[in-house]
Amino acid sequence: MALHEDKFEYMAHSCNRNNLLEHLPFCSDIYQYSTNKGSLTPVNQLRDLGVTVCSDLNWTTHVKAIADKARQKAAWVFSVFHTRSSTTMLMLYKSLVRSLLEYCCPVWNPKKISDIQELEGVQRTFTSRIAGCQELDYWERLQKLSLMSLQRRRERYIVLHMWKLLHGDVSNDIRIEFVERPRTGIKAKIPPLKGTSAVGNQSLYDNSFAVMGPRLWNCLPARINTIETFGLFKERLTSFLTSIPDKPPVKGYSTQNSNSILDWRKDAATTDLWGGQDC
Incomplete structure (x- = not known):
């Protein structure tokens, strides 16, 4: 594809940050993208559809x-x-x-x-x-x-998007799979991390939508994750989330946990909200 250098930016993501090749003289040639009129040099960050993306996937x-x-x-x-x-x-x-x-x-x-x-x-x-x-x-x-805290609302948006993936309202490009179980309702499969992946990629794996989405979805009780009408699901989900303590981390205050739904699910004082079901 012929690219216009003034209209495109090139970003390179490295799976191994300790790669010794980065210190070699010819490394710059590896990370350049050649075009008809020259080449594109990698940038550390760029803005894509209103979201600033960094090469190390730090937000x-x-x-x-x-x-x-x-x-x-x-x-x-x-x-x-x-x-x-x-x-x-x-x-x-x-x-x-x-x-x-x-x-x-x-x-x-x-x-x-x-x-x-x-x-x-x-x-x-x-x-x-x-x-x-x-x-x-x-x-x-x-x-x-x-x-709601902004943190809780972001997790709510993730769960809502998972519902749309389940019912085909949006494209399932990352191929999240769902299974239905008699006792816990509809659950999402968490993709495994490849054994050959670097240890440093564990946090990227845990924070990715492909992993965080299924984990949050799997914390929903069967009475909610089996609802087939989006309006009703949204209403019941909001009611369920407001019943969970919402104490986001703020400067100057100590918190019981990170305030994620995942952490409150593990808290013994709130286990009755899930009816004894496991995530």
Whole structure:
């Protein structure tokens, strides 16, 4: 394919970061893509459909970019609108600020605590300026305003996408397989990590949608994962998630766990929510 150098960018992903070839003189030739008029040199990061992708598949750059953009939008809201009523502020926040923080989030859902705190910090600051919430801590504000943490909402979006994969509403390009079991309902198969894969790829494997999606889906009880109507599934899923404690990691507070559904599923105090079923 003939590529226009000014319209394309080239990124190379390395499976083994300790590869000794990178230190050899001819390594640059290996990582270049030749075109009719020259060559494309690999870049460390690029923006693809609004998502900043890095060569090491780290989402910190993207998280900081969207957090800064959301803070600018929040500052504009507070400068233009003088009311601080919860009804008006929540409507503006959900439509103008939170939408920036959740665009395409099933793809880049972060696992680093610092990235999660960066995103939660935007919602934490915004809700602290809503009338009647100034004296409450962040976790109390979430309950008072009937808000989920951004972390919980990202996992919710992943589960919703899994439902669409199951029912053929979206293309199953990553070939996730589902099996139906009499007691636990419909479960998703978790693809195994190849034995020849480097140890450093374990975190990339665990955080990928192909693994995280099935793991989150498998935490749903049979009464929910067998629902065939999307509207009803979405309603029951939201009700189920709001029954699980939601205490995201924030700076200055110690948390019981990472607040992921996976961690709360392992917590003995919340096992009754799943009816004794295993993930």
